[in-house]
Amino acid sequence: MNRRSLVLPAAGLTAALALSACSSGGGSGSSADGTTTIRFVAADYGSNGQNPTQAYWQGVISAFEQQHPKIKVDLQVINWNDLDTQVKTMVQNGNQPDILQTGGYADFAKNGLLYPATDVLSGATQQDFIPAMSRAGEQEGTQYGIPFVSSARMFLVNNALFRKAGLDPAKPLKTWDDITAAATALKKAGVEVPLGVPLGKEEAQGESFIWMLENHGGYQDASGHYTVNSQANIDTFTQLKTWVDAGLTEQSPAAVNRTDLQKDFASGKVGMENGFPGQLADLKGMDVTWAAMPSKDGATNATLGVGDWVMAFKKGGHKDQIKAFLDFAYGKDNTVKFEKEYNLLPVTQSAAAALQADPEEKALVPFLKILPTASFYPLSDPTWPGVSAQIKTQIGSAVSDPKKALDALQQAAQQAGQ
Amino acid sequence: MSHSTTTAVPPGRAARRTAAPEPPVRRRSLFQRLGPLPWLAPAVLLILGVVVWPVVEMVSTSLRRIDTTGTDHGPAGLLKYHKLFGDPRLPAVLGWTAVWTVAVVGLTMLISLALAQLFNQQFPGRRITRWALIAPWAASVLMTAIGFRWMLDQVAGVLNRLLLDLGLIDHSRAWLGDAAHARPWLVAVAVFVSLPFTTYTLLAGLQTVPAEVYEAARVDGATPWQTYRKVTLPLLRPAFLVGLVINLINVFNSFPVIWGMTQGGPNADTATTTVFMYMLRGYDVAESAAMSVVNFGVVILMVIVFLKVSRWNGEEN
Numbered sequence: 001m002n003r004r005s006l007v008l009p010a011a012g013l014t015a016a017l018a019l020s021a022c023s024s025g026g027g028s029g030s031s032a033d034g035t036t037t038i039r040f041v042a043a044d045y046g047s048n049g050q051n052p053t054q055a056y057w058q059g060v061i062s063a064f065e066q067q068h069p070k071i072k073v074d075l076q077v078i079n080w081n082d083l084d085t086q087v088k089t090m091v092q093n094g095n096q097p098d099i100l101q102t103g104g105y106a107d108f109a110k111n112g113l114l115y116p117a118t119d120v121l122s123g124a125t126q127q128d129f130i131p132a133m134s135r136a137g138e139q140e141g142t143q144y145g146i147p148f149v150s151s152a153r154m155f156l157v158n159n160a161l162f163r164k165a166g167l168d169p170a171k172p173l174k175t176w177d178d179i180t181a182a183a184t185a186l187k188k189a190g191v192e193v194p195l196g197v198p199l200g201k202e203e204a205q206g207e208s209f210i211w212m213l214e215n216h217g218g219y220q221d222a223s224g225h226y227t228v229n230s231q232a233n234i235d236t237f238t239q240l241k242t243w244v245d246a247g248l249t250e251q252s253p254a255a256v257n258r259t260d261l262q263k264d265f266a267s268g269k270v271g272m273e274n275g276f277p278g279q280l281a282d283l284k285g286m287d288v289t290w291a292a293m294p295s296k297d298g299a300t301n302a303t304l305g306v307g308d309w310v311m312a313f314k315k316g317g318h319k320d321q322i323k324a325f326l327d328f329a330y331g332k333d334n335t336v337k338f339e340k341e342y343n344l345l346p347v348t349q350s351a352a353a354a355l356q357a358d359p360e361e362k363a364l365v366p367f368l369k370i371l372p373t374a375s376f377y378p379l380s381d382p383t384w385p386g387v388s389a390q391i392k393t394q395i396g397s398a399v400s401d402p403k404k405a406l407d408a409l410q411q412a413a414q415q416a417g418q
Numbered sequence: 419m420s421h422s423t424t425t426a427v428p429p430g431r432a433a434r435r436t437a438a439p440e441p442p443v444r445r446r447s448l449f450q451r452l453g454p455l456p457w458l459a460p461a462v463l464l465i466l467g468v469v470v471w472p473v474v475e476m477v478s479t480s481l482r483r484i485d486t487t488g489t490d491h492g493p494a495g496l497l498k499y500h501k502l503f504g505d506p507r508l509p510a511v512l513g514w515t516a517v518w519t520v521a522v523v524g525l526t527m528l529i530s531l532a533l534a535q536l537f538n539q540q541f542p543g544r545r546i547t548r549w550a551l552i553a554p555w556a557a558s559v560l561m562t563a564i565g566f567r568w569m570l571d572q573v574a575g576v577l578n579r580l581l582l583d584l585g586l587i588d589h590s591r592a593w594l595g596d597a598a599h600a601r602p603w604l605v606a607v608a609v610f611v612s613l614p615f616t617t618y619t620l621l622a623g624l625q626t627v628p629a630e631v632y633e634a635a636r637v638d639g640a641t642p643w644q645t646y647r648k649v650t651l652p653l654l655r656p657a658f659l660v661g662l663v664i665n666l667i668n669v670f671n672s673f674p675v676i677w678g679m680t681q682g683g684p685n686a687d688t689a690t691t692t693v694f695m696y697m698l699r700g701y702d703v704a705e706s707a708a709m710s711v712v713n714f715g716v717v718i719l720m721v722i723v724f725l726k727v728s729r730w731n732g733e734e735n
Contacts, residue, residue, distance in 0.1 A: 084486075085699065091488035092703070111489045192573055192590065201683060251572055252595025254684030264573045386486045389701035397685040405685075408506065 037072040038098040038318045038325065041087065043308065044079045045342045053077050056338060064328045071321045084385075096313045098322055105137065105145035105311045110382035113313055117143040120312040120322045125330050128348045132372060136307060139380040145309040146326070147347035149339060152367045152374045153210055153304045155294060156275030158268065159287040165189035165271075172291040175298040176214070176239055179272075183248035186271040193264060196273035197240060197249045199396035200257035205377070205388045206304055207258070208395050210274050211236050213302040213375055214295035219387075219413075220378045226387070226413040229406035237402035239296070244399050254396025274304075277343045277367050290366055305374025307347070339364075345371055383416040390416075473714065480707035488703070498708040507686045507694070514601070515670070515690040521605050522669045526612040527662060533613065534620035555614035563678025566607050570594050570679075594680050597687035604688060608675045612668070616661045623657025624650070663724040667717060691716075 040061075046052040054077040061073045076097070078086050083102055090096050096113065108114050117137065118126065126134075129147060137145030159169040165185040173179055179195060186194035198207055212218050217232030227233070243249050250256050264270050266282045275290065292301040312322045328334075335351040338344070340360075345367055346352045355361050356368060378384045390412050398405035449456065483494040502508065537548055554562060569576050570593035578590040594600040627650060635645045651658075673692050676682060682689030682697050689697060691713050698706035 088486070088488035088703065092484065092490070107485060107487045111485070111487055113487065113489070201681065247589075250595075251590075251592035252684060255592060255595040255600075255680065256572075260571075267574075269573050382485075386701040389486070393683065393697055393700070394685055396683065 035070050035072055036318060036321050037074050038316065038321050039074045039076070040099045040101075040325070041076045041078060041083075041090075041097040042101040043083050043103070044077050045344070051341060056341065060329055060334055064325060067328070068324055071324060073325060084389075094315070096315050098316045098318050099310065099312055099325065101148055101308065101310045103308055104379060104385050104388075105309045106139060106380050107382045107385050108311060108313075109139045109144035109380075113315070114144045115312040115314055115319060115322070117146050119319055120326055121146065121330075122323065122327050125327050128330070128350050130347055130349055130352065133307060133347045136376055136379055137309065139382075145311060145379070148308045148310045149342075149344040150305060150307045150347050150371060151276055151278065151345050152306075152371045153206070153274050153276050153293070154290045154367065154370065155272065155292065156265070156279070157272045157289040157291060158265065158270065159289055160268065161186060161189070161191050161271045165191065169289045172289075173272075173294040175294055176296045179294055180243070180248070183243065183271065184246075187248055191271045192269040193250045193261075194248045194271040195243060196256075196261045196265060196270040197243070197253040197399075198256045198258040198261040198273075199253040199399065200255055200260075201392040201396070202257035202259060204254075204393075204395050205391040206306065207274060208391065208398075209375075209377065210293065210304045211240060213304065214293055214300065215239075216296075216300065218375065219391075220381070224378065224381060226410060228391075228413055229403070229410040233406055234402050236296075237398040237406065241399045241402060253399055277345065277364060280343045280363050292370070303370060303374050305371055305376050307376060307379070383413070386416045387413045476707050476710050476714070480704055480711050482704050484703045486701060494704060498702070498704045501702075502698075502705050502708045502712075507689075511686055511689050511691060511694045514688070518601075518605065518608075518690050519666060519670045522608040522612065522672075523662065523665045525605070525609045526616050526665055526669075527658070529609065530613055530616035530620050530661070531658075533617045534624055537617065537621055538624045551614050551617060553614075554611050558674075559611050560674040560678045562611055563607060563675045566603070567594065567679045570603060596684065600680050600688050604676055604679060607679065608669060608672060611675065612665055616665060619657050619661040619664075620654065623654045626657075627653045659727055663720065663727065667720055670716065670720070671713075 040057070042053060042057055044053045054075070057075050057077060061075055065072060080103075087096075087100060087102065091108075091113070100108075105114065117134075133147040133150065134143055137143045137147055139145075155173070157169050157173075162169040162182070165182070165188065167182055167185055173182055183194035197211075198204075209219065212233050215232045215236045217227070217230055217236055219226060219228055221227050240249075240253070244251075244253060250261070261270065261273060262275075262279055262282065265273055265275075266279070266286065268286075274293070293303045295301055310326065312319075312326070330348065332348070332350040332354060335346060335348055336354045339346050339351060339355060340358075343364065345364065346355055352368060355364055377388065387409075391409060394405060394409055394412075480498055481494060481496070483491040483497070485491060533551070537544065537551070568574060572578065572590050572592035572595065575590070575593070577593065578587070581587045582590065591599070593603055631649055631653070632645065635649050640648065670690075671692055672690070673696070676688060676690060676693045677696070680688045682693040686694055686697060691709060695706050695709040695713060698709055
């Protein structure tokens with residue numbers, strides 16, 4: 001065999017490896033025939049691979065491309081677990097998408113990577129947003145985050161288990177003492193998990209925040225300084241610890257993720273928990289009560305509201321194409337369809353009105369009603385995404401040693417962004 | 419390797435040339451002058467691209483200031499290493515990594531020695547049991563880990579059901595809920611998935627031991643235990659060392675067992691350095707890279723020990 005013929009394939013293989021290392025991503029830009037391609041990265045709201053969000057966006061995009069033959073949209077739907085790191089890698093490699101739909105915008109805005117919302121939304125689209133939601137997208141007076149969907153939490157009770165324990169599910173729990181009494185009764189009646197407190201890393205930042213709010217605490221004070229280890233928060237976790245030690249919750253809340261607890265609730269093993277509208281589909285046909293959040297003193301029933309965001313990156317320079325796509329995607333029919341599909345709450349006034357008038361969506365109405373009073377994470381703070389990631393893995397240990405865990409997180413929060 | 423001109427001929431060669439005259443040397447082509455380089459180049463390029471380049475990237479990332487969006491804010495010096503070594507969770511993580519590696523590798527080697535001995539005997543059904551041993555190896559480690567995670571679950575777990583029905587416990591336990599309970603289970607699962615490879619390595623070693631030496635031992639009146647200690651074990655040493663070192667590196671770097679069962683949690687109580695590195699990645703890529711550099715150093719150390727040991731092995735033989 002000719003020696004040369006051995007070398008060439010091997011060299012070719014090496015070159016191919018080197019090339020494939022460079023060619024990941026990319027693909028946005030203008031081609032010779034005048035069509036412009038914009039890259040759109042979105043989160044997957046489908047659970048367990050069912051009703052994938054890819055299908056929804058493909059539908060929107062093909063309708064959009066028919067109307068705008070000069071614009072192509074290159075879609076990439078990524079699941080929530082990998083979304084942050086993949087986007088981070090894109091930015092690190094200077095390969096950011098034109099449009100991103102994810103959980104937070106503040107750190108991108110802080111780095112000057114984003115178009116202001118006014119640059120990429122037409123006047124009509126902009127005026128349709130619920131004003132409070134638009135304001136939550138502002139950083140230092142300029143709106144960068146464009147609200148996409150929202151959600152709110154309510155207290156969820158399994159009526160059958162309550163009756164089994166001799167409790168009246170129609171009589172809502174008002175205070176933490178009520179929770180203690182109900183949980184004790186549920187435990188006596190043999191309920192596996194009387195009170196579900198999922199402090200596993202999946203959603204620990206949200207679960208903790210709800211309990212903090214019920215004791216007039218929270219992550220930051222009014223002036224935007226972190227107060228993770230405030231006395232109110234320490235008291236909150238001391239109460240949670242009392243419930244855990246008394247066996248009224250799952251044995252190790254720090255190791256229980258929200259998704260798993262929801263499954264346990266749906267299979268009738270959990271007496272009560274902080275629920276959210278995404279569970280409505282799973283709970284169809286189950287006898288449950290959605291109620292206002294009980295609080296320590298019964299004086300507040302503040303709850304957590306969450307929002308997901310759309311943002312437009314400056315790097316590609318496709319302002320006009322982004323604007324055309326966002327105006328199309330935020331049309332009422334599209335937003336209503338998405339919110340119905342995943343039981344999410346609207347961020348536009350037109351969609352809110354449509355959902356409230358829809359008899360099939362009666363279950364969403366209580367959530368729509370409490371949304372204006374809900375508290376949000378410190379969304380516009382650029383340090384929040386990093387702090388939130390640390391809270392997720394560490395705050396669970398606060399049910400064993402409240403002060404130590406919260407002190408450590410407070411210290412980490414103060415160091416973040418330095 | 420390649421001289422720039424053909425006139426620079428070493429004296430030895432010149433002498434030979436006078437003894438046995440050859441046709442005059444033609445100007446060598448460029449390809450010939452490159453010597454073995456064209457044959458080495460693909461391998462060298464591959465190593466540069468796949469091994470060296472990522473290492474360089476890893477080290478340089480650990481010296482940068484990179485925020486949660488992936489934006490680079492310039493050099494950070496050794497800041498991230500200070501942050502890493504100042505992390506209150508790190509001592510526990512390092513301690514558990516050492517315990518984890520020693521416990522998993524130690525148990526794996528011991529059990530594998532026994533299993534290899536068993537499978538080296540003739541008994542009915544040996545072929546089937548040998549095949550069965552491959553099962554934990556053939557299944558994806560992550561799949562095995564997730565399977566165990568659900569078997570050990572507090573609410574849905576089959577282990578709780580079994581123990582409750584047998585009356586051994588009076589209420590369900592969260593077997594992976596705290597470090598004290600989770601760690602032994604993690605070790606058990608890691609040993610379970612490491613056994614097939616190690617057993618087969620040792621079995622291969624056992625089959626190279628010639629029958630005559632056992633015969634000689636029997637003739638000399640050695641007891642079975644003496645035979646095992648004085649004949650089998652020394653002859654098994656090469657296979658044993660290979661299994662030991664490969665397991666050490668594998669287990670030290672092991673990610674799927676711990677990630678699949680506890681994700682390093684609660685807190686970072688069951689995280690080894692590899693898992694901890696992955697947890698840090700969520701909010702500080704540079705600190706995570708610093709952790710990788712430390713890990714890389716440990717693996718290099720293990721490889722050096724391996725090379726020393728295999729040289730010692732070669733000399734003894």
